[in-house]
Every structure is written in structure tokens, then in C-alpha cells.
Amino acid sequence: xxxxxxxxxxxxxxxxTRAGGRCLRWALKGSTVCLVHGGxxxxxxxxxxxxxxxxxxxxxxxxQLARDRARIEAEERFLDQVEGSPSIRKLLEEDQ
Ligand SMILES: [Zn+2]
Numbered sequence: 001x002x003x004x005x006x007x008x009x010x011x012x013x014x015x016x017t018r019a020g021g022r023c024l025r026w027a028l029k030g031s032t033v034c035l036v037h038g039g040x041x042x043x044x045x046x047x048x049x050x051x052x053x054x055x056x057x058x059x060x061x062x063x064q065l066a067r068d069r070a071r072i073e074a075e076e077r078f079l080d081q082v083e084g085s086p087s088i089r090k091l092l093e094e095d096q
Contacts, residue, residue, distance in 0.1 A: 013037050030055075 013023040015037035025034035030048035033039045039048075082088050 013039075 011027055013025045013027045013034035013036075014032045015023040015034070017023050023034060023037055025036060027033055028035060028039040028044075028048060030052035031039050031044055033044060038044050
């Protein structure tokens, strides 16, 4: 689905109707269901709140992971470069 003027599928209620189709009402913000399908329940509201909070920190967490990955890759490249140097070889031999 998903046509102009309608909310994207992930913003629609995921509940099934008695007829077997999908409820296509707007899901409440941060929630997967509409008001009719339990969106007012405390447990659903709590989860929605948590989901929204997580969405805010996720970009920050992803950025941190990317920085960590870049640092590890740089370290690997550095190790590859120095591995063959005489002083490092000597160090490695002393360790054995
Ligand atoms: Zn619904």
C-alpha cells in the first residue's frame, strides 16, 4: 500500500479487522496500533514512549559505533604496516 496523501504502512495500525483485513487507521505516535485497537492502554502508551525515546538516541549510538569501527580499522591498518619492521619483529621474537 502507501499511496499519496496516506500515511506510510509503518505508521498505520497493525491490528487485524474482523473481516480479516488490516486496520488502516493511523497508529498513535511511537505505537503500532490506533486508539481503537488498544492505543490508550497504559502498557501500549509506555512502550510507545520508550520507542520514541530510543529513536532519539539511536542515531547517536550508530555514530559512536561507526567511530569505534573506524578506529579499529585504522589500528588494523597500522598493525599491518608495522608488522614487517625489524624492531617489531624483534619484539615478537622476544615474546616467544
Ligand atoms: Zn486499529
